[in-house]
Structure formats: structure tokens, C-alpha cells
Amino acid sequence: MRPILLSALLLPTLALASPVVIAAREGANLQRPVWSEDGEKISWEANFHDKKQIELWVGEPGGDHATQVRRSSQSTGLTAGFAAPSTGGVVHELSWAPAAIGHFVYAASTDQADYDLFIDGASALSPAPGADGSPAWSPDGRYIAFTSARTGQGDLYLIDVRAVEAPPRQLTTAPESSEIFAAWSADSASLAWVGHSPGGDSLWLLDTLNGAPHQLSGPKGEQTRPSWAPTGRKLAWYQAAEQGFDLYVADLGGAGTPALVARDVVLNATGPTWTPDGQHLITVLDDDDRYDPVVAVRAADPSKVTTLALGTVGHGDLDVARRADGALWIAYVAQGAATGGDRDFKRLYLAPLPALP
Amino acid sequence: MIHSLLLPCLALAAGEGYAGHMDNARLFIRKAYLEDAELELEAAVANPEGRLDPEAWFLLAKVRFERGDLAGARDAAGRAHTYSRDEAQLLEASSFSRFLDQNFGEVRIRSRWEGLQVHLDLELASLLFDPALKQWVESARARLAADRVMLPVNLPLPVGSYRINGEEVTVVAGATTALELRGGALSAKGIPTAQLAQGELGVGLSHWFGHRAVGHFIPSPAMHAAYSLPVSALIAGLTLDWSPRLYQPASGGVSASAAGWALGLRLGRELEHTGAVRLRISGGVRGGTFPGVEVSCLSGDPSRCSLDAPGDLMIYPMSWAWIPTGELSIDTARHRRTTSAGLGVKVLGEVAIGSLPSEGEAAFAREAPFTFQVLEGSRLWAAPGIRFLFNATLAF
Numbered sequence: 001m002r003p004i005l006l007s008a009l010l011l012p013t014l015a016l017a018s019p020v021v022i023a024a025r026e027g028a029n030l031q032r033p034v035w036s037e038d039g040e041k042i043s044w045e046a047n048f049h050d051k052k053q054i055e056l057w058v059g060e061p062g063g064d065h066a067t068q069v070r071r072s073s074q075s076t077g078l079t080a081g082f083a084a085p086s087t088g089g090v091v092h093e094l095s096w097a098p099a100a101i102g103h104f105v106y107a108a109s110t111d112q113a114d115y116d117l118f119i120d121g122a123s124a125l126s127p128a129p130g131a132d133g134s135p136a137w138s139p140d141g142r143y144i145a146f147t148s149a150r151t152g153q154g155d156l157y158l159i160d161v162r163a164v165e166a167p168p169r170q171l172t173t174a175p176e177s178s179e180i181f182a183a184w185s186a187d188s189a190s191l192a193w194v195g196h197s198p199g200g201d202s203l204w205l206l207d208t209l210n211g212a213p214h215q216l217s218g219p220k221g222e223q224t225r226p227s228w229a230p231t232g233r234k235l236a237w238y239q240a241a242e243q244g245f246d247l248y249v250a251d252l253g254g255a256g257t258p259a260l261v262a263r264d265v266v267l268n269a270t271g272p273t274w275t276p277d278g279q280h281l282i283t284v285l286d287d288d289d290r291y292d293p294v295v296a297v298r299a300a301d302p303s304k305v306t307t308l309a310l311g312t313v314g315h316g317d318l319d320v321a322r323r324a325d326g327a328l329w330i331a332y333v334a335q336g337a338a339t340g341g342d343r344d345f346k347r348l349y350l351a352p353l354p355a356l357p
Numbered sequence: 358m359i360h361s362l363l364l365p366c367l368a369l370a371a372g373e374g375y376a377g378h379m380d381n382a383r384l385f386i387r388k389a390y391l392e393d394a395e396l397e398l399e400a401a402v403a404n405p406e407g408r409l410d411p412e413a414w415f416l417l418a419k420v421r422f423e424r425g426d427l428a429g430a431r432d433a434a435g436r437a438h439t440y441s442r443d444e445a446q447l448l449e450a451s452s453f454s455r456f457l458d459q460n461f462g463e464v465r466i467r468s469r470w471e472g473l474q475v476h477l478d479l480e481l482a483s484l485l486f487d488p489a490l491k492q493w494v495e496s497a498r499a500r501l502a503a504d505r506v507m508l509p510v511n512l513p514l515p516v517g518s519y520r521i522n523g524e525e526v527t528v529v530a531g532a533t534t535a536l537e538l539r540g541g542a543l544s545a546k547g548i549p550t551a552q553l554a555q556g557e558l559g560v561g562l563s564h565w566f567g568h569r570a571v572g573h574f575i576p577s578p579a580m581h582a583a584y585s586l587p588v589s590a591l592i593a594g595l596t597l598d599w600s601p602r603l604y605q606p607a608s609g610g611v612s613a614s615a616a617g618w619a620l621g622l623r624l625g626r627e628l629e630h631t632g633a634v635r636l637r638i639s640g641g642v643r644g645g646t647f648p649g650v651e652v653s654c655l656s657g658d659p660s661r662c663s664l665d666a667p668g669d670l671m672i673y674p675m676s677w678a679w680i681p682t683g684e685l686s687i688d689t690a691r692h693r694r695t696t697s698a699g700l701g702v703k704v705l706g707e708v709a710i711g712s713l714p715s716e717g718e719a720a721f722a723r724e725a726p727f728t729f730q731v732l733e734g735s736r737l738w739a740a741p742g743i744r745f746l747f748n749a750t751l752a753f
Binding site for chain 2: 101103119121122123124125126161162164165
């Protein structure tokens with residue numbers, strides 16, 4: 001492990017109200033919590049590694065009941081009769097539509113050993129041979145960007161939700177790379193993604209949907225999981241370092257110079273997590289001695305780092321939302337409580353966040 | 358296409374037992390000949406071997422759904438559920454039924470006039486996220502565009518907002534939403550006014566009273582014919598009446614005049630929500646000849662006549678009368694595909710406002726005619742009357 005910055009030893013700590021376990025699945029590690037835009041619903045995945053099965057769940061925090069998302073089997077398409085019962089499979093990668101639309105899109109394995117995209121309650125979106133995945137619903141609700149292996153190594157495609165029955169529009173055609181981890185800017189005008197090729201992983205941008213993709217200039221090395229701030233044109237991503245990954249931010253509305261925000265971080269499934277005001281990034285540090293703590297880093301001043309004393313250890317994926325009460329809430333997965341208790345599989349926790357410095 | 362002609366032949370060659378019908382059905386499904394597939398599946402489930410086969414019923418449910426027959430699809434899905442042989446089949450059949458219940462509602466489209474045949478122009482006005490349902494709506498749209506439908510009609514649609522002939526309607530899952538098409542919305546291709554034309558024929562009795570000049574009238578036969586067309590929310594009509602007059606002249610006995618003809622105009626409105634009975638109120642006016650009004654004269658050359666003054670002889674000249682009318686019509690109608698026939702009764706209250714000629718010729722029987730003059734200021738008369746008719750209508 002590289003030397004920790006001296007200032008990190010003196011990190012201020014914010015004590016939080018006790019987090020609450022809101023979900024757990026025997027035999028599965030929970031992962032990938034994602035808040036809906038209005039903070040009223042949350043989704044997560046239960047990964048049964050040994051069975052190679054992933055369940056997708058959606059629930060209301062504070063509610064007693066969460067619903068498992070099941071791939072629409074019916075349905076309207078004619079079959080030769082009753083379909084063979086689907087056993088397990090993978091349902092994952094949920095992306096919420098804006099609250100006004102009230103739906104979500106996800107990817108799921110099919111009976112044909114393929115992966116297709118589904119909007120909740122509906123049949124497959126533009127099914128085709130070749131796995132579809134990593135859907136991303138634009139903030140304005142108009143489009144769904146996704147990666148599809150129907151062409152090339154995995155190209156980016158676009159579905160217009162006003163015409164879901166129409167063939168998707170192909171955005172990228174790079175024959176030797178897969179375009180994955182598509183992320184929308186807050187104004188829904190631009191797309192960032194990772195181009196995965198034999199030469200490595202790097203960030204690419206489409207400034208406008210009708211423009212030409214270009215590579216993001218940045219430090220040498222692997223780049224992955226771009227994440228736009230909820231306001232403005234800042235882009236955060238993970239950059240491979242000597243050991244592990246660092247967190248970087250670039251203001252693409254300004255000079256665009258990449259700035260190191262935090263070293264040795266744990267990759268979040270949905271990319272670096274911004275607070276709703278776009279001022280802070282919440283991330284997990286890759287620090288075994290401190291059981292992978294969760295910290296808040298001020299994006300404009302990375303020296304301002306605050307540890308969030310959650311009372312849990314072995315942290316993983318997380319997401320932050322402002323709920324209807326105006327308060328910030330963090331949903332995260334962790335191995336268990338810091339003091340005693342089971343630490344077998346990762347559970348989903350919920351805690352309110354105080355105002356961050 | 359040639360292969361579509363050959364396929365049924367090949368299919369029949371496979372045999373017409375239950376298994377044969379199922380094989381045919383699967384073949385037709387693969388070829389997207391859904392109408393043929395439905396016939397084969399219906400034959401399969403009608404066969405004793407297939408009557409309890411959940412697979413056949415489930416396929417039939419799917420085919421009916423694709424063809425837009427939601428009621429039929431629900432029925433078949435229910436049968437598949439009832440006859441399911443294992444948990445998986447039960448789950449899938451119930452899942453399909455649930456899909457239909459959760460994703461579809463109904464619009465009951467009607468107009469003021471039953472039996473009207475219109476084109477329905479269907480337009481989706483909200484986002485539909487299920488590609489399969491969007492295709493279903495498109496198929497429904499194409500079916501509706503291809504042929505007219507008779508109103509009222511129940512139209513199943515996926516949940517969402519639509520415009521039907523320009524009128525907005527929202528479909529709710531499991532519920533029926535009413536939509537009444539009015540005026541220009543009755544057809545995207547123009548109001549089918551010719552389809553709403555109605556002819557009437559009535560026979561009955563009429564009588565006049567209230568004025569000395571008609572006090573000698575006897576209730577007389579009346580015949581009435583009318584032709585009506587809808588105008589916005591009203592019904593406009595042209596009327597023709599024949600009212601032969603029976604009266605008791607001063608000389609005794611009963612006389613008759615066949616010369617009572619009148620042509621008129623009428624405007625009415627059909628009352629709504631009256632079920633199988635049609636109630637219409639109308640007002641109109643007709644003008645024509647009015648025979649038999651009694652006028653007293655002083656014999657002379659010419660004889661001077663007046664409605665009010667005493668005289669030594671009575672004449673019965675032809676008046677011209679304007680007759681404003683109020684009408685209540687009640688009938689029941691039986692609708693066929695392109696026509697609607699009805700039987701009923703009609704009651705009319707009217708006022709005849711007549712005008713005697715200023716002069717003319719009159720004659721006693723077998724005697725030479727003589728000239729008469731009606732005094733100025735004594736030519737106008739008015740009398741209320743009533744008519745009761747048995748009425749037959751035909752809408753076409």
C-alpha cells in the first residue's frame with residue numbers, strides 16, 4: 001500500500017445516526033444500490049456467486065416490502081406454447097428513469113442464453129442476437145443508452161423511449177473495442193463511456209449525440225466508470241494506479257484538466273458517487289487497516305476529506321440521494337457492524353448524512 | 358401468394374384429428390397466418406382429445422390476443438389456467454391473464470345515434486414503453502382504419518392516453534371508459550349524415566276546436582310523412598301532411614274535403630339515456646290548405662261573408678293556414694347492420710292560423726256557382742288542434 005497522505009491521518013470524522021439494515025439475502029452478497037431520482041425508491045442486487053445468479057430488487061426505504069424484479073416472460077410474443085420455466089438467471093444493471101416517468105430499465109438473461117434489456121413490466125427492448133447490457137436512462141427521460149454485442153465487440157446504442165418499437169440507433173462503431181459504462185451528463189446532451197480495447201481502457205466522450213466521439217485526455221493508464229456530477233459538467237472516474245485505483249475529476253465545462261481527488265479507492269459499481277449538489281464525492285477507501293472506510297471528499301478541494309463514521313465495516317457499493325424530507329441519505333453495502341455481529345455476506349444499509357463540510 | 362395457398366393444403370394433408378389441428382396451428386403461427394391458426398386451434402379444443410389440453414388453450418389465448426380479440430384471449434387463458442397440469446403451466450397461464458388484466462382496459466365508444474357506422478382513427482397520446490404493446494396498438498389502428506365499425510362498440514386498448522377521432526380518452530387497467538363521439542368526431546372522413554337519415558310515416562286522427570269557424574269539425578283522419586337529418590345535436594326535418602276534413606255543414610249530414618295538404622319544417626332533439634325507447638321533442642311549422650272553415654254570408658251578388666256577423670247562408674271555403682306545432686314522439690327501434698326500424702306514437706299540439714280568401718266562388722249542389730266576398734277584417738282566424746298518430750320510422 002502506498003504511503004497515506006499525512007493529512008489523511010487527521011481526517012475529521014462525522015458521526016452518523018446508526019445505520020439500519022434494510023436488506024439481506026442468505027447466501028448472497030448485496031451490491032449496486034441505486035436510488036431513484038426522487039429518493040423514494042431504491043434498487044439493489046443480490047449476487048449468488050456460487051449459483052451464478054443475480055437477483056434484482058426494488059423497494060421503498062422504510063417500507064416493509066421489497067419486490068423482486070423478474071424478467072417479463074410472457075409475454076405478448078407467440079411461442080410454441082408454454083415456455084420452459086426459467087431457473088435463476090441474471091437480472092441486474094438497473095437504471096432509473098426520471099421520477100416523472102416512474103419506470104426503470106434493466107438487463108436480464110433470457111431463455112436463449114442471451115441478455116436483453118427490459119423496462120419494468122414490459123417485453124424486451126429491441127431484442128437481437130448478442131448480449132445487451134449497461135443501460136443508462138438519460139436524465140431528461142428521452143433516451144436509453146446501452147451496450148450491445150449485436151455488432152462489433154460491443155457498441156453503444158440509443159433507444160428513443162418515444163419509439164421503443166423502432167430499431168435502436170447505433171452511436172459507436174469501433175470494431176476493435178467494446179464501449180461500456182455509458183454515463184449521461186446532467187443536461188442529457190453528452191455521453192461518456194469506457195472504450196475497452198486490447199490497448200487498454202480509456203474514456204471517450206460524445207459532446208452531443210450527433211457529434212463525433214473523442215477520447216478524453218488524461219493521465220496515462222486505465223480509466224473506468226465515468227460519472228457525471230448532477231450539476232454542471234464535471235466528470236469523475238477511476239484511474240488505475242500502481243496498486244488499485246485513484247479517483248479523478250475533470251471540469252469539462254472549464255479547462256478540463258484532470259485533478260486527483262482521492263487515492264486508493266474501491267470501485268463503485270455505478271461509478272464515483274456525487275452528492276446531489278455536485279460538491280462532494282462519496283467513496284470507499286481501499287484501506288484494510290481501517291476496514292475500507294467511507295469518506296466524503298470535496299471535489300473542488302480534495303484536501304477536505306471527511307470520514308463518515310457509519311459504524312460498519314467492509315464497505316462496498318454505495319449511492320446517495322436527497323429524499324423528500326430534504327435530508328441526504330446514503331445507501332451502501334457493508335460486511336457488518338464494526339462491533340460484533342455477523343460479517344458473512346454484504347448487507348444493505350441505510351443512514352442519513354449530515355451536512356458535509 | 359402461391360405458398361400461402363399451398364400451405365393450407367399441406368396442412369390439411371397432415372390429418373384433421375386433434376394432433377393434426379395442433380400441428381397445423383403451429384405451422385400457421387410460424388408463418389404468421391393467425392386467422393388460420395385460430396381456426397385450427399378452435400378445432401383442436403373442440404376435439405375431445407384437445408378439450409382439456411392447456412397447451413392448446415394457451416396457444417389459442419395468445420393467437421386471439423395477437424388478433425385483437427381480448428375477450429376471447431381472456432376466456433382461453435382462463436381455460437388454460439383451469440386445465441394446467443403442473444405448476445409451471447399454471448404460473449404461465451395466470452401470468453398471461455394477469456398481463457391482460459394489468460395492461461388493458463376498454464373504451465366504450467358510442468354516439469347519440471345507435472347503429473351508426475363510422476371509421477375510427479386511433480392515435481396513441483402517451484408513452485408506451487412496451488414494444489410489444491406498441492405493435493399491438495399499431496395493429497389495432499390498422500384494423501380500425503380498414504373498415505367501419507358500428508356504434509356502440511367496446512374497444513380494448515393498452516393502458517394509456519389516446520385520441521379517437523380527435524377526442525381524448527384515457528384507458529385505465531381493468532376498467533371501461535365511456536367516449537361519446539359528437540359532430541365532426543363521428544368520422545375522420547366526414548360526418549356520415551346520410552347514414553342518419555330517418556323517414557317517418559304516421560296515420561291517426563286530428564281535431565280542431567276553440568273557434569266558431571271550426572266548431573262543426575269532426576275528428577278526421579290524418580296522415581303524416583317526414584324526412585329527418587341530424588344537425589349537430591338537433592334533428593331537422595321536412596314534413597308533409599294530408600288531413601282530409603270531415604265536418605257537419607249547416608244543412609246537415611257529414612261532408613268531407615280531401616284537400617288538406619301542408620308542407621312544413623321541424624326541429625327536434627332526441628332525449629338521452631332513455632334506453633330502448635326513443636323520446637323526441639320537436640317544434641315546427643307547416644303551411645298549406647285548410648278546408649271546411651264555416652263562414653256565414655248574406656246572400657246577394659256577390660254574397661257578403663264574415664266570420665263574425667250573422668248570415669242567411671253558410672259557405673265552407675278553402676283557407677290558407679300556418680300551423681305552428683309542438684310534438685312529442687315515442688318509439689322503439691330495432692337496429693340491423695345498416696338500418697334501424699321503429700314503431701311508436703306521436704302526439705302533436707298545434708294552432709292553425711288561417712286566412713280566408715277575399716273572394717271566390719261557391720256553389721250549392723247541382724246549382725250554378727255564385728261569387729262571395731269576405732269582408733275586410735274578418736278573414737283571419739285561429740284555432741287550436743290536436744293530433745294523435747301511430748308512427749313508423751326507418752333510419753338508414
